[in-house]
Amino acid sequence: MDKNMFASDNYSGVCPEAWQAMMVANDGYANSYGDDIWTAKACDALRDFFETDCQVFFAFNGTAANSLALASLCRSYHSIICHDMAHVETDECGAVEFFSNGTKVLLVGGDEGKIDPAAVTHTVERRSDIHYPKPKVLSITQATELGTVYSIDELQAVGELAKHHQLKLHMDGARFSNALATLGVPAAELTWKAGVDVLTFGGTKNGMPVGEAVVFFDKSLAEEFDYRCKQAGQLASKMRYLAAPWVGMLEQGTLLKNAAHANKCAKLLAEQLLNVDGVTLMHQVQANAVFVQMPETLVEALHAAGWHFYTFIGSGHARFMCSWQSKEDDILQFGTELKKLAASL
Numbered sequence: 214m215d216k217n218m219f220a221s222d223n224y225s226g227v228c229p230e231a232w233q234a235m236m237v238a239n240d241g242y243a244n245s246y247g248d249d250i251w252t253a254k255a256c257d258a259l260r261d262f263f264e265t266d267c268q269v270f271f272a273f274n275g276t277a278a279n280s281l282a283l284a285s286l287c288r289s290y291h292s293i294i295c296h297d298m299a300h301v302e303t304d305e306c307g308a309v310e311f312f313s314n315g316t317k318v319l320l321v322g323g324d325e326g327k328i329d330p331a332a333v334t335h336t337v338e339r340r341s342d343i344h345y346p347k348p349k350v351l352s353i354t355q356a357t358e359l360g361t362v363y364s365i366d367e368l369q370a371v372g373e374l375a376k377h378h379q380l381k382l383h384m385d386g387a388r389f390s391n392a393l394a395t396l397g398v399p400a401a402e403l404t405w406k407a408g409v410d411v412l413t414f415g416g417t418k419n420g421m422p423v424g425e426a427v428v429f430f431d432k433s434l435a436e437e438f439d440y441r442c443k444q445a446g447q448l449a450s451k452m453r454y455l456a457a458p459w460v461g462m463l464e465q466g467t468l469l470k471n472a473a474h475a476n477k478c479a480k481l482l483a484e485q486l487l488n489v490d491g492v493t494l495m496h497q498v499q500a501n502a503v504f505v506q507m508p509e510t511l512v513e514a515l516h517a518a519g520w521h522f523y524t525f526i527g528s529g530h531a532r533f534m535c536s537w538q539s540k541e542d543d544i545l546q547f548g549t550e551l552k553k554l555a556a557s558l
């Protein structure tokens with residue numbers, strides 16, 4: 214058993230459908246910098262997927278996709294409101310401030326990794342003078358950093374909140390497919406129909422080798438976004454290799470299949486973990502993450518036995534991730550080993 218399997222969903226490899234799509238796209242010559250048939254097909258496939266005429270770009274990773282998308286929504290004297298555990302705030306090394314030339318990020322709290330609407334209102338309304346960085350964008354993460362999922366009702370409320378305060382709405386969808394698989398509704402319901410202006414749509418953690426899509430539902434916001442990508446070093450010259458996995462995976466329904474599998478595995482993994490005395494669940498398991506609190510001795514014993522998992526993410530404690538590559542048998546075997554280990558302490 215590979216003891217790295219729960220460390221992160223980006224420890225997984227490339228899924229067969231993405232690999233196959235890249236092989237198909239690898240035939241002969243193709244125009245560069247996105248002027249190729251694969252990029253055109255991927256954009257069309259995403260428009261079909263979202264059932265709307267959105268504008269699509271591809272970036273190498275989520276940090277770039279998030280920060281360039283957010284930078285396109287505001288000016289340097291504006292502010293972006295997000296959860297204090299948002300990836301944008303905690304895991305992107307200040308990229309959004311950098312690419313937006315200093316736009317301030319204002320943090321709000323909220324249970325289960327979801328923004329507290331009252332805190333957003335307070336942040337917007339507490340000041341209206343010229344000395345305060347003008348709130349311009351609300352950024353939420355779906356599925357959240359804590360492995361929870363905003364329900365449709367919650368999303369609609371967030372959309373209305375943003376509209377009420379005249380904030381643009383950005384969604385960090387590094388694990389958007391996991392949320393989609395959980396809610397079982399069309400992608401449109403989770404995005405533009407709920408008021409999302411821009412989505413950064415994760416491919417990597419779902420099974421692609423590299424690449425995230427930036428999807429503008431409000432096309433007016435995408436003006437000159439291609440220049441932003443180029444300047445930031447995010448315009449792939451052999452763009453077909455970023456685009457082709459989207460074509461193959463959307464055609465075959467792989468994004469949802471992979472996400473549903475990862476989510477199912479996380480539920481199974483949670484059962485195994487909770488089977489052990491002293492292990493408690495930190496957050497609801499609604500996507501592909503399991504956060505548990507466990508005795509420090511057990512954390513140490515697992516680490517000593519070679520199991521790799523992080524304990525500093527989100528609100529701390531132990532995080533275990535599943536992916537398209539997770540195997541139910543491995544999870545059951547881990548459960549057996551965990552029980553034995555816990556009994557020996």
Ligand SMILES: *Cc1c(COP(=O)(O)O)cnc(C)c1O
Nearest residue numbers: 274275276277300354358385387
């Ligand atoms: C992984 C992740 C990203 C993207 O991170 P990169 O390492 O830059 O690709 C963005 N947002 C969330 C919530 C993530 O988990």
